[in-house]
Amino acid sequence: MTRFLPKTFWQLVFAALMAASAYVTFVRFYHGLGSSTNLNDQFPWGLWIGFDVLCGVGLAAGGFTLAATVHIFHLERFKPIVRPAILTAFIGYLLVIVALMFDLGQPWRIWHPLIMWNPRSVMFEVGWCVTLYTTVLALEFAPVVLERFGLRKPLRILKSVMLPLVIAGVLLSTLHQSSLGSLYLIMPHKLSPLWYSPLLPILFYISAIGVGLAMTIFESYHSSRAFGRQLEFPLVKRLSEVLAVVLAFYLALRLVDMKSRGAFQLLESPGIERWLFGLEMVLMALPMLLLFREKIRNQPRAIYWCSVSYLMGFMAHRMNVAITGIESASGVRYTPKWMEVVITLGLIALGFAVFRWVTALLPIFSDEEERPSIAIKVKPMPVRNDAFQTVAPVR
Amino acid sequence: MARAILYDSTRCVGCRECEKACSSRWGLPYDELIAAEEKVSVKKLVTIRTHGERFSRKSCMHCQDPACVSVCPVGAFTKTAAGPVVYDGTKCMGCRYCMAACPFQAPAYDWNSRLPKVSKCDLCSDRAAAGKPTRCSESCPAEATITGDRDDLVREARKRMAENPGQYVDKIYGLQEVGGTSVLMLSGVPFDQIGYRTDLPVRALPGYTWDVLKHIPDTVTVGSVMLSGIYWLTARRQKVAEAEGDGARGFRKGVRS
Ligand code: SF4
Numbered sequence: 001m002t003r004f005l006p007k008t009f010w011q012l013v014f015a016a017l018m019a020a021s022a023y024v025t026f027v028r029f030y031h032g033l034g035s036s037t038n039l040n041d042q043f044p045w046g047l048w049i050g051f052d053v054l055c056g057v058g059l060a061a062g063g064f065t066l067a068a069t070v071h072i073f074h075l076e077r078f079k080p081i082v083r084p085a086i087l088t089a090f091i092g093y094l095l096v097i098v099a100l101m102f103d104l105g106q107p108w109r110i111w112h113p114l115i116m117w118n119p120r121s122v123m124f125e126v127g128w129c130v131t132l133y134t135t136v137l138a139l140e141f142a143p144v145v146l147e148r149f150g151l152r153k154p155l156r157i158l159k160s161v162m163l164p165l166v167i168a169g170v171l172l173s174t175l176h177q178s179s180l181g182s183l184y185l186i187m188p189h190k191l192s193p194l195w196y197s198p199l200l201p202i203l204f205y206i207s208a209i210g211v212g213l214a215m216t217i218f219e220s221y222h223s224s225r226a227f228g229r230q231l232e233f234p235l236v237k238r239l240s241e242v243l244a245v246v247l248a249f250y251l252a253l254r255l256v257d258m259k260s261r262g263a264f265q266l267l268e269s270p271g272i273e274r275w276l277f278g279l280e281m282v283l284m285a286l287p288m289l290l291l292f293r294e295k296i297r298n299q300p301r302a303i304y305w306c307s308v309s310y311l312m313g314f315m316a317h318r319m320n321v322a323i324t325g326i327e328s329a330s331g332v333r334y335t336p337k338w339m340e341v342v343i344t345l346g347l348i349a350l351g352f353a354v355f356r357w358v359t360a361l362l363p364i365f366s367d368e369e370e371r372p373s374i375a376i377k378v379k380p381m382p383v384r385n386d387a388f389q390t391v392a393p394v395r
Numbered sequence: 396m397a398r399a400i401l402y403d404s405t406r407c408v409g410c411r412e413c414e415k416a417c418s419s420r421w422g423l424p425y426d427e428l429i430a431a432e433e434k435v436s437v438k439k440l441v442t443i444r445t446h447g448e449r450f451s452r453k454s455c456m457h458c459q460d461p462a463c464v465s466v467c468p469v470g471a472f473t474k475t476a477a478g479p480v481v482y483d484g485t486k487c488m489g490c491r492y493c494m495a496a497c498p499f500q501a502p503a504y505d506w507n508s509r510l511p512k513v514s515k516c517d518l519c520s521d522r523a524a525a526g527k528p529t530r531c532s533e534s535c536p537a538e539a540t541i542t543g544d545r546d547d548l549v550r551e552a553r554k555r556m557a558e559n560p561g562q563y564v565d566k567i568y569g570l571q572e573v574g575g576t577s578v579l580m581l582s583g584v585p586f587d588q589i590g591y592r593t594d595l596p597v598r599a600l601p602g603y604t605w606d607v608l609k610h611i612p613d614t615v616t617v618g619s620v621m622l623s624g625i626y627w628l629t630a631r632r633q634k635v636a637e638a639e640g641d642g643a644r645g646f647r648k649g650v651r652s
């Protein structure tokens with residue numbers, strides 16, 4: 001993206017965002033949530049929960065999807081992008097936790113759920129899973145750091161427990177990706193039937209897997225431009241095929257579920273809901289339909305834009321669940337205050353910056369020094385290795 | 396004995412003595428401006444709302460199986476055996492899930508505080524131990540709000556309805572809503588006309604969540620076995636593939652299976 005405009009421009013934007021974020025941080029912690037957000041008793045959850053937490057955790061789903069693909073399903077060809085994916089996920093989860101620190105009324109009590117149990121609470125479960133999974137991500141990422149500093153012994157220990165770690169990571173992700181949907185199960189009276197469904201956890205889970213695939217495509221595309229590292233195109237194409245199938249499955253489930261609950265008649269009532277619902281649907285259905293066409297799947301750029309469209313549809317869905325669908329029952333309209341938006345943008349910018357910084361310092365895009373014993377013998381890659389990047393000309 | 400409140404809208408004269416008494420119990424300032432705000436907030440925990448000639452009462456309903464108790468990740472809420480749902484501010488971390496989940500929009504947050512807490516009616520649980528009625532009931536000049544045992548109050552409500560045909564709609568609000576509440580209401584007009592939600596499910600809300608949460612242990616067990624199995628199978632296949640000297644095939648098959 002940096003290539004659209006001169007680098008200094010982005011540096012300025014970044015600096016401005018950080019300065020604004022610092023100011024908002026002061027307002028938030030000195031004057032409280034009332035001064036920094038548009039939240040109120042009728043609308044207690046806003047942008048920070050809807051976007052930073054719900055979308056943030058979802059967008060970090062690439063970590064577990066790829067860890068499972070490579071380490072459990074042994075699809076070793078995807079190995080070059082496991083590290084970037086784990087790093088993205090790790091940064092993502094840390095940012096989600098930072099966002100939570102802004103949103104919680106008393107963030108210094110964030111550890112309370114770890115000792116004050118309430119197993120009937122979805123939030124309790126999410127809290128535990130996110131804590132544990134962030135730890136797992138740290139451990140999955142640790143080899144990179146250890147390698148960099150040549151610490152062989154801890155590296156060996158870590159590698160010997162990698163399998164249980166990866167399995168734990170996948171399970172924890174499964175639990176909390178779906179549980180983010182379960183959070184809303186207790187609100188049949190609040191969430192509009194366009195989004196409320198007993199299937200929410202399953203829908204959240206499947207769409208998170210879709211995001212894992214789409215984010216992989218997205219990252220691969222961008223890292224090819226920024227770092228010259230990428231997946232071979234056949235792999236990207238394969239990913240896009242799987243994405244199309246996952247999307248088809250998701251949409252079928254979503255529509256059948258809506259039909260069985262008679263939710264479609266709600267589309268007749270006027271208001272913004274149906275348009276935002278439509279937007280969410282189109283952003284998801286369009287890439288699915290396109291990706292089923294061989295012609296589209298032969299164009300890296302088209303695959304990239306299909307992934308972007310799905311990612312936006314995914315975010316639209318999460319925001320609809322968290323905000324649009326709640327508005328009418330709560331009796332108020334919610335638009336985020338500029339300070340909420342600043343923190344959200346600031347965190348995204350921070351995420352990008354940290355990612356670039358870490359990749360400059362650590363061997364994220366280089367191969368591990370210890371090749372696994374069962375590594376595929378690398379045949380000299382034929383010309384097919386024309387990569388993602390050839391069609392992304394420098395503008 | 397489970398403590399409860401019966402509020403009879405047909406008796407309420409809208410004098411707001413209950414609001415005033417409640418505020419004094421909590422040590423909250425009470426003036427005309429606050430009286431005019433017809434909603435519960437950190438400023439007042441019970442409110443009387445005007446609907447033309449009629450009134451309604453809004454506060455925590457002290458559900459029998461409360462959403463707030465089930466959703467709070469730190470267990471800050473407890474439904475006591477005596478009836479009241481009480482809140483422990485020393486545990487609360489301020490996630491506000493209780494507010495998002497409560498079907499009656501009862502919990503309020505201290506948005507402008509640096510150490511914010513949730514506030515809501517606690518049915519004067521300290522006074523319950525001494526057998527005293529709630530402050531709102533005590534202060535009500537019209538006996539529109541009375542405190543008592545829930546079963547007794549249900550009986551009392553039925554009696555009023557039977558003795559005054561035509562004066563009440565045939566419904567005790569709170570008897571069934573979200574599994575029943577410890578605040579019961581009577582009204583002369585359909586409840587939705589005086590600001591109550593009549594579309595709430597009769598099932599207690601925590602059940603909707605539990606339907607899913609209860610599957611977690613099984614998911615973990617089945618999931619770990621499945622993942623280990625897949626690991627084992629694909630690792631084997633890859634070894635076989637490698638022995639055959641065709642690494643790439645392992646991948647192809649893997650994706651298709
Ligand atoms: S009315 Fe709301 S706050 Fe009161 S007990 Fe029920 S769920 Fe909890």
Ligand code: SF4
Nearest residue numbers: 467487488490491493
């Ligand atoms: S805001 Fe406090 S009381 Fe309410 S659910 Fe969160 S931790 Fe529990």
